[in-house]
Amino acid sequence: MGIEKSVSELHELLAHKDMSSTELTKAYIERIQAVDPKLKAYLTVLEDQALAQAAEVDRRIAQGEVLGALEGIPMALKDNLCTEGVRTSCASKMLENFIPPYNATVTDRLRTAGTILLGKVNMDEFAMGSSTENSYFAKTRNPWDLECVPGGSSGGAAVAVAADEAAFALGSDTGGSIRQPAAFCGVVGMKPTYGAVSRYGLIAFASSLDQIGPLTKTVRDNALVMNAIAGYDRLDSTSVPFEKPDYTEFLVNNIRGLKIGIPKEYYGEGIDPDVAKGIQAGIQTLINLGAEVAECSLPHTEYAIPAYYLIATAEASSNLARYDGVRYGYRAEAEDVLGMFKKTRSEGFGQEVKRRIMLGTYALSSGYYDAYYLKAQKVRTLIKQDFDKAFERFDVLLSPTAPTAAFKFGEKSANPLAMYLSDITTVPINLAGIPAISIPAGFVNGLPIGMQFMGKALDEGTLYRAAYTFEQNTYYHTLKPQLSGEVLTCGSR
Amino acid sequence: MAVADKYEMVCGLEVHVELQTKTKIFCGCTTEFGGEQNTHVCPVCLGMPGALPVLNREVVNYAIKAGLALESEIAQFSKFDRKNYFYPDLSKNYQTSQFDLPICIKGGLEIEAEGEKKWIGITRAHMEEDAGKLVHSGETISTSNESSVDYNRAGVPLLEIVSEPDMRTIPEVLAYLEKLVQILEYTEVSDCRLEQGSVRFDVNVSLRPIGATSLGTRTETKNLNSFSSVRRCMEYEIARQARVLDAGENVVQETRTWDEGQGITLTLRSKEEAHDYRYFPEPDLAPLIIDREWVEKIRKTLPELPAARRTRLQALGLSAYDATVITQAKAMADFFDEALASYGDAKTLANWIMGDVTRLLNTNQCRVADSPISAKQLAELLALIDKGTLSGKIAKSVLEEMYSTGKDPSIIVKEKGLAQISDEGALLGIIDSVIAANPQSVEDYRAGKDRAIGFLVGQIMKATKGQANPGLVNQLLKEKLS
Numbered sequence: 010m011g012i013e014k015s016v017s018e019l020h021e022l023l024a025h026k027d028m029s030s031t032e033l034t035k036a037y038i039e040r041i042q043a044v045d046p047k048l049k050a051y052l053t054v055l056e057d058q059a060l061a062q063a064a065e066v067d068r069r070i071a072q073g074e075v076l077g078a079l080e081g082i083p084m085a086l087k088d089n090l091c092t093e094g095v096r097t098s099c100a101s102k103m104l105e106n107f108i109p110p111y112n113a114t115v116t117d118r119l120r121t122a123g124t125i126l127l128g129k130v131n132m133d134e135f136a137m138g139s140s141t142e143n144s145y146f147a148k149t150r151n152p153w154d155l156e157c158v159p160g161g162s163s164g165g166a167a168v169a170v171a172a173d174e175a176a177f178a179l180g181s182d183t184g185g186s187i188r189q190p191a192a193f194c195g196v197v198g199m200k201p202t203y204g205a206v207s208r209y210g211l212i213a214f215a216s217s218l219d220q221i222g223p224l225t226k227t228v229r230d231n232a233l234v235m236n237a238i239a240g241y242d243r244l245d246s247t248s249v250p251f252e253k254p255d256y257t258e259f260l261v262n263n264i265r266g267l268k269i270g271i272p273k274e275y276y277g278e279g280i281d282p283d284v285a286k287g288i289q290a291g292i293q294t295l296i297n298l299g300a301e302v303a304e305c306s307l308p309h310t311e312y313a314i315p316a317y318y319l320i321a322t323a324e325a326s327s328n329l330a331r332y333d334g335v336r337y338g339y340r341a342e343a344e345d346v347l348g349m350f351k352k353t354r355s356e357g358f359g360q361e362v363k364r365r366i367m368l369g370t371y372a373l374s375s376g377y378y379d380a381y382y383l384k385a386q387k388v389r390t391l392i393k394q395d396f397d398k399a400f401e402r403f404d405v406l407l408s409p410t411a412p413t414a415a416f417k418f419g420e421k422s423a424n425p426l427a428m429y430l431s432d433i434t435t436v437p438i439n440l441a442g443i444p445a446i447s448i449p450a451g452f453v454n455g456l457p458i459g460m461q462f463m464g465k466a467l468d469e470g471t472l473y474r475a476a477y478t479f480e481q482n483t484y485y486h487t488l489k490p491q492l493s494g495e496v497l498t499c500g501s502r
Numbered sequence: 503m504a505v506a507d508k509y510e511m512v513c514g515l516e517v518h519v520e521l522q523t524k525t526k527i528f529c530g531c532t533t534e535f536g537g538e539q540n541t542h543v544c545p546v547c548l549g550m551p552g553a554l555p556v557l558n559r560e561v562v563n564y565a566i567k568a569g570l571a572l573e574s575e576i577a578q579f580s581k582f583d584r585k586n587y588f589y590p591d592l593s594k595n596y597q598t599s600q601f602d603l604p605i606c607i608k609g610g611l612e613i614e615a616e617g618e619k620k621w622i623g624i625t626r627a628h629m630e631e632d633a634g635k636l637v638h639s640g641e642t643i644s645t646s647n648e649s650s651v652d653y654n655r656a657g658v659p660l661l662e663i664v665s666e667p668d669m670r671t672i673p674e675v676l677a678y679l680e681k682l683v684q685i686l687e688y689t690e691v692s693d694c695r696l697e698q699g700s701v702r703f704d705v706n707v708s709l710r711p712i713g714a715t716s717l718g719t720r721t722e723t724k725n726l727n728s729f730s731s732v733r734r735c736m737e738y739e740i741a742r743q744a745r746v747l748d749a750g751e752n753v754v755q756e757t758r759t760w761d762e763g764q765g766i767t768l769t770l771r772s773k774e775e776a777h778d779y780r781y782f783p784e785p786d787l788a789p790l791i792i793d794r795e796w797v798e799k800i801r802k803t804l805p806e807l808p809a810a811r812r813t814r815l816q817a818l819g820l821s822a823y824d825a826t827v828i829t830q831a832k833a834m835a836d837f838f839d840e841a842l843a844s845y846g847d848a849k850t851l852a853n854w855i856m857g858d859v860t861r862l863l864n865t866n867q868c869r870v871a872d873s874p875i876s877a878k879q880l881a882e883l884l885a886l887i888d889k890g891t892l893s894g895k896i897a898k899s900v901l902e903e904m905y906s907t908g909k910d911p912s913i914i915v916k917e918k919g920l921a922q923i924s925d926e927g928a929l930l931g932i933i934d935s936v937i938a939a940n941p942q943s944v945e946d947y948r949a950g951k952d953r954a955i956g957f958l959v960g961q962i963m964k965a966t967k968g969q970a971n972p973g974l975v976n977q978l979l980k981e982k983l984s
Contacts, residue, residue: 091552104551111545113552212551216785245554246787324785327584330595331549335651346649350588373586373780382782 012036012173013489016082016230019176023081026070030081034063034125037083041127041174044492047155049147050168052088053096054128059083062125069123078233080123085175087166088129089136090221091210092116095126099212100144101134103332103339103357113210114245115179115221115238122237127175130165134359135329136186136214138162139431142422143361151193152490153456157415160190166224167194171490177225177234181211183218184317185411185435188447191224192410192459195449195488197231197476198224200435202466203442204249206235207242213328215321216247218439227486228448228477232256235469251467259470264478265299267471270403274310275434281413284458287451288409291460291479295407298478305403307395310437312388317436318429319372319385326369332357364425393441400465405475408434410447410459438463446472449485457485505744509709512717513675513736514667516704517682518660519692520632521564526657527631528555528598533659535698539637539652547631547657549593554786557582561659562790564691565605565629566800568661571689571807572624572682574609576797582629582784587777590649591634593656601781604628605790610666611685612809613677622678623666632658661691667706667717672736679703679729684808688832702727707736708753709743718743719753723760723767735760739767811835818848827856833870840877845884854884858898862905874908875901883911890924890971891915924971926978929962932970933979936961947983955979 011022011033022028038056045051066081086092089099091109093116098104112120119126133143141149141164149164151157152172159168163180167190170178180187182200191198199222206221213219223234233256240253271292276285296302334340334353341352358366372381399406412431421428438445443466450460460479464472480486526533529546545553569576583601606627613620634653640646663682669675683701686692694701708720723739726732743753757776758767771777806814808829815825815838829835834855841851859880863873883900886892892900892915903914915921923929936958937944946954955976962975 089552097551099551107551109545109550109552111550111553208552209554210552213786244556246556247785323782327586327596327780327782330586330588331551331593333588333590333595335590336548336593337550346590347588370780373782375778375780378780378782 012040012176014176015227016079016176016225016233017227019082020076020078020080023070024076029070030063030066030083030125031060033081034059034083034127037127037173037175040172044152044172045174047150048152048168048172048174049149050130050165050172050174051085051128052098052100052131052146052165055095055126058095059125059127066123066125077123079119079237081125082123082176083125083127084119085127085130085166085169085178086116087132087163087178087180089132089181089212089214090116090179091212092126092129095129097129097212098146099135100132100146101358101362102145104212104337105145105339107338109210111210114207114242116210118238119179124237130163130169130175130178132165132180133162133186134362135212135325136162136181136183136219137325137361137365139185139189139428140416140418140422141165141190142418143359145359148418151415151456152492153195154415156417157456158193158418160193160411160415162186162190163198163224164190167191167196167198170194170196170224170226172492173489177223177230179221179234179238180224181214181219181221182435182439183214183220183321184439185432187222187224188435188445188459188461189411189432191447192457192461193415195457195485195490196224196226197228197446197448197480197486198222198459199231199235199446199469199472200438200444201235201239201469202249202444203439204247205239205251205444205467205469207240207245207248209242209244213324215324216328217324218317218321220439228446228473228480229257229260231446231476232260232473239469249467254470256470256473259473260477261474262478262481263299264295264475267300267405267475268403269295269300269302269475270305270399270406271302272307272310272399272406272408273304274307275408279412279430279433280409281453283453284409284411284413287453287458288407288460291450291483292407294482295475295479298482300475302407303403305399305406307392307399307437309388309391309395310433313392313437313440314429314433316385316388316392317432317440318368319381320389320440322365322369323372323382324369326366326373329358329362329366361425389440392437396437396441396443396463404464404471406463408461408463409450410434410461414453414456414458434461442466444469444472446476448476448480450479450483451485452488505740508712509740509744509747510712510714511670511736511740512667512708512710512720513669514706515665515669515675515678516706517663517665517679518702518704519663519686519694520700521561521568521659521661521691522693523558523560523564523659525558525560527558527561527629527659528657531657535695535700537654539650540654542654543656547593548653549595555598555784557787557790558659561629562605562792563800564659565627565661566792566797567689567804568663568686568691569606569609569627570797570801570804571685572606572609572611572627572663574606574624574627576792577603577605577607578792579603579789580605580792581789582787583781584784585630586780589633590651591636591653591656593634593653597630597633598784598787599630599662600628605792611678611681613674613681615671615673615677620668620674622668622674625664625666627661627663630660630662632656632660667708672733675705675736676729676733679732681808684830684832688805688807690805690832696728699727703732705732705735705739707739707743709740709747718747719755721753721756721758721767723758724770726760731760731762734765735767738765742767805832808835815848815852818842820848820852824849824852824856828852831870837870837873837877841881843881844878845881847884847888850884851881854880858901862902866905874906875904879904879910886911886915891921893922893968893972896920896922896968920969922971923966923969924974926974929966929970929975929978932962932965933975933982936965937982944983955983
């Protein structure tokens with residue numbers, strides 16, 4: 010069937026005409042039809058459009074054109090990435106019927122690369138959450154255990170890749186939203202350097218933290234997708250003008266002499282001992298492969314969560330002000346304009362989104378700005394300096410991606426603070442603007458756990474080298490969630 | 503006791519001026535005025551989800567230019583901030599503006615009011631985006647069944663220029679505004695079309711007892727769009743605040759609005775209701791770094807400013823009044839300078855421009871810039887008078903012909919046979935026949951009635967259809983009759 014294969018394997022099949030893009034696309038659509046009623050990774054499936062795109066690629070193959078690395082490969086986009094003519098809902102009632110008249114830059118770049126858009130995948134509403142439970146539309150289930158969350162906010166993207174409902178997916182990561190679901194679902198997730206991938210057309214949560222990145226089955230696939238989406242874009246003023254490397258050139262099975270720092274603050278209380286043990290085993294593997302590993306300190310880590318939740322919510326309160334019912338999206342009827350604003354926003358946003366808008370509005374209020382927002386920005390600078398200092402000694406830093414494996418539905422949703430605290434290993438990276446990758450690193454009680462490599466700004470290459478070497482010397486990425494017959498025939502339930 | 507004997511008025515102004523770049527501040531949409539509703543828009547200026555701003559470099563150039571003309575410092579480091587408030591004409595419900603680090607600081611300009619020269623400080627000038635426009639089905643928002651929003655103007659670049667509270671009288675305020683608008687026009691950063699709303703004024707007024715050093719409580723009246731509204735609004739507000747103070751009460755610090763129809767100001771928002779704009783740095787735009795080189799490059803494009811130009815014109819022999827009138831608008835002064843390049847008599851040139859040319863333009867409601875008579879053509883016309891080809895009187899009718907046809911004066915003279923008769927032989931024949939036909943007048947003249955010669959000259963002019971050179975006619979006639 011092929012759907013379980015990696016992008017690079019699929020490329021070989023297509024290039025050698027062992028399989029057509031149409032056949033492959035059909036296989037994915039059948040898979041989605043079979044498992045998604047239960048998993049609910051997808052919010053929108055684009056069967057006709059996908060098959061039309063696949064037919065076009067097949068015509069090119071038939072004409073003997075040389076296939077690009079991603080050409081004819083079916084994929085999915087998180088539903089906060091704008092797709093021209095295709096609903097982009099942010100998993101919110103507010104944008105339930107919003108059809109953008111434009112593409113995000115990444116959408117355009119993947120289209121140019123010849124990929125097939127299978128559909129749009131679920132997420133926490135406006136990317137606010139760590140479990141995808143905050144979606145207005147559906148609860149996405151973790152294919153490793155249907156009673157567990159897939160992580161979030163890019164839960165749909167992680168599940169689509171883990172359950173072979175797409176060859177790869179793009180997510181967005183503001184405080185861990187690519188890496189944590191990748192860890193929970195046993196796939197590879199990269200949060201690139203801030204500014205390495207254009208944010209144009211990514212519906213903003215927190216502008217200074219948001220980054221788009223790939224979720225893939227292998228490290229090689231991840232580098233291939235980065236090759237297509239990274240690079241300067243004049244439509245995004247925060248995009249970095251840099252010479253984009255061929256990321257696949259870093260995929261060498263060799264980390265001899267690589268200096269790896271272990272920030273001790275990332276192994277504090279709250280880390281599941283089994284997760285810590287798994288990561289410890291991973292570190293031993295890296296040492297055996299010739300890496301030089303030593304402990305280090307990022308002393309301001311404990312302030313990262315409060316700083317993050319001030320900055321992110323402050324920016325969100327402003328970014329989400331535009332949803333007022335005037336121009337697009339949900340509109341509630343009311344007596345006057347102010348009434349319409351209030352009712353539209355009260356009814357159109359979910360609980361978590363409203364909570365964060367209120368927090369952010371408060372943090373920016375006159376008289377509180379200095380104590381909250383400004384202080385948080387200073388903390389951010391200190392956190393950045395922590396990393397700068399660590400990278401004087403180390404090539405990469407290593408930690409668990411998340412303190413635990415996937416948790417059960419409802420386990421943390423009643424306690425927002427507990428949910429926020431589970432982001433401790435991921436948010437400092439966004440505050441510092443540096444890249445980080447999560448790769449499968451073992452299992453705890455049958456659930457995957459992730460190992461996170463953090464790197465210097467624009468040094469995704471070294472992350473790929475470390476991740477690739479680890480992957481090539483471990484078996485975790487080869488294991489697949491076994492979906493039971495119940496899932497496959499869930500229509501009956 | 504008159505208000506002015508008891509209180510001193512203190513006024514500071516915020517002036518919002520549209521910069522005349524071709525495209526908007528954060529997207530490529532045209533800034534053209536008019537246009538069908540919501541046709542000059544794109545995802546960026548409509549604030550669509552995921553759309554991002556990109557700063558128009560030309561807007562920065564214009565802001566630097568205006569700042570230099572207003573003798574400001576140009577900040578090497580400035581940034582944009584978000585000003586958050588909900589209003590339907592604001593597509594993102596925040597305005598991208600500059601808060602604590604504006605592009606221009608510490609400037610000012612010199613005014614002259616009631617014979618006194620005075621320096622008015624300019625605290626700052628910053629770049630921001632304009633909002634859209636509400637279109638109501640009825641007269642006002644409260645009498646309308648429905649309202650729509652036109653976002654054509656959303657994202658048009660504005661420069662907000664904030665003065666120090668340095669003005670003490672209404673004439674000073676008006677002089678400041680006139681001077682400011684003049685400088686902005688001269689530097690061509692704005693066309694300052696008040697009637698199209700491209701300049702808007704917020705007026706801060708307070709009163710304090712004469713001799714007091716601390717400031718009284720001020721009110722801010724927002725969104726005035728003409729000099730006369732500013733004047734009337736201030737007259738009203740001064741009288742109102744004086745009444746409040748006379749009654750022993752306190753002026754309430756608040757934002758007010760001007761009702762043009764009733765000629766009064768009304769409370770818009772009290773201090774308690776004032777918006778908390780929750781300013782914070784715009785994360786979608788990088789800080790703006792302006793190096794010396796950039797500033798110097800813009801400085802080189804600065805035109806001669808009104809004051810310098812006036813001095814130069816006075817050195818050419820123009821009176822202070824004439825020089826002021828000519829340099830009032832840049833287009834007029836440019837017209838003058840262009841004509842001066844081919845016609846050297848500055849005084850005569852100024853008289854013609856301020857007189858007949860201005861009259862023609864005014865009657866036809868034509869702007870100098872659109873004048874069908876070019877500066878070169880005017881110079882040519884004046885040269886024809888000096889050469890004796892045309893009399894001043896005929897030249898005036900030629901000027902009108904030039905206005906309606908756009909033709910060169912020499913062509914009109916040729917086509918209509920208007921050249922002045924300066925040929926003595928030809929004139930002597932006509933003079934002889936006029937003398938012969940009017941013996942009574944000849945006799946009167948010889949009897950000492952000087953007025954009679956005027957009649958004879960008139961007859962000669964009539965016989966030549968006004969084309970005789972009047973000086974020469976006078977001279978020849980007198981010789982004949984002596």
